[in-house]
């Protein structure tokens with residue numbers, strides 16, 4: 452494989468199943484977004500030194516965005532930084548991809564240097580202190596700060612990075628991957644989950660990596676022990692254990708394609724303040740353990756409402772695709788968002804399910820001190836619900852002060868409706884929509900070349 456190859460993986464929005472998804476008992480709904488992380492893999496190059504491999508990753512939209520690592524089979528492919536600067540996500544991808552493919556030095560002596568460029572779409576990061584440049588055939592934001600100092604919008608940049616980088620790096624070892632990403636999707640997913648958990652230093656639910664690999668899905672997590680039981684990277688048995696885990700072990704995971712209904716569009720509103728997911732999760736866990744059995748009852752109610760929400764959305768999708776007169780009336784009612792909506796159980800059932808989800812989150816907010824749906828967000832969501840074309844709206848993911856997610860008809864223009872409205876002055880509508888495909892090959896790598 453000597454040509455340039457390009458891949459991309461989507462960002463995510465968790466619309467149902469926040470907190471519950473940490474437990475393998477519960478399902479979640481994750482939507483893949485049009486904001487994507489891209490990787491351009493260069494043709495093979497060679498280093499002067501023949502006894503090691505080098506991987507150079509460049510993310511030129513960020514200050515000092517270049518990381519080089521060397522690995523060798525003798526040291527168990529533990530990445531050693533050459534450039535001095537470190538990026539844990541890149542480091543763990545390298546460690547795992549090399550341990551999985553176990554390339555032999557002799558086979559690669561004239562092609563032991565792997566160069567990959569990363570590009571990220573604008574919606575992942577705040578645009579403050581950035582300039583837009585035409586690069587290749589895209590407009591990209593270039594930031595004046597290092598990646599770790601640029602505020603994020605919460606679309607899952609590290610999961611996208613890990614997944615697309617795993618794909619690009621693997622394409623050096625399996626030449627047919629580039630044209631058969633589908634065939635390798637499970638391997639890419641499993642390797643990416645391992646690398647992402649190791650880089651984060653914790654084992655989250657993995658819904659963000661699953662969405663980067665598979666797009667919009669109904670998701671149920673893997674048991675965390677699968678990853679915590681792995682030996683340390685560099686251990687003589689690491690490569691074998693990893694390969695066994697990736698290829699042979701049943702992850703007991705649910706990943707089913709599940710998109711938002713056709714005829715409806717997702718809007719993500721970024722709020723100019725943030726919340727820390729880790730702290731929220733800690734508070735919720737503490738509340739859960741100290742409020743049993745009532746907390747389990749709340750989770751059970753949430754889970755039922757999440758399932759109803761997902762099922763009702765699927766029903767609306769089938770209805771839209773039937774293109775019959777009744778379906779036309781329903782979508783027209785949502786478009787107007789007036790009292791006519793009350794006539795259709797297809798609309799009220801979705802709204803009731805979301806009302807229950809929100810009520811449960813407000814209860815947890817009050818009892819745990821974790822601001823999942825704090826009062827300002829309640830007010831904002833209630834205001835959003837009155838806009839023309841809005842079916843429903845909620846706080847995505849862990850909630851907090853970060854963002855809101857709105858499901859509206861395709862023609863609804865929330866930007867115009869909220870432009871001069873003080874109630875929405877803190878909301879910045881992100882330029883994203885649902886794009887339900889996971890990691891994939893991009894057709895024209897040359898569109899990423901600097902002209």
Ligand SMILES: Nc1ncnc2c1ncn2[C@@H]1O[C@H](COP(=O)(O)OP(=O)(O)O)[C@@H](O)[C@H]1O
Nearest residue numbers: 510538540569571598599603607608609610612
């Ligand atoms: N475009 C990029 N280039 C290089 N590294 C990136 C890029 N995007 C994200 N990362 C890595 O991911 C980290 C952010 O991860 P994290 O805090 O988990 O945020 P998120 O919630 O967006 O995934 C960054 O500090 C950086 O190490």
Ligand SMILES: C[C@@](O)(CCOP(=O)(O)OP(=O)(O)O)CC(=O)O
Nearest residue numbers: 465469470472605655656728848849
């Ligand atoms: C609480 C959670 O279930 C969902 C968090 O969803 P977000 O979309 O808020 O996640 P981050 O981007 O990592 O902040 C934790 C988890 O599932 O890992």
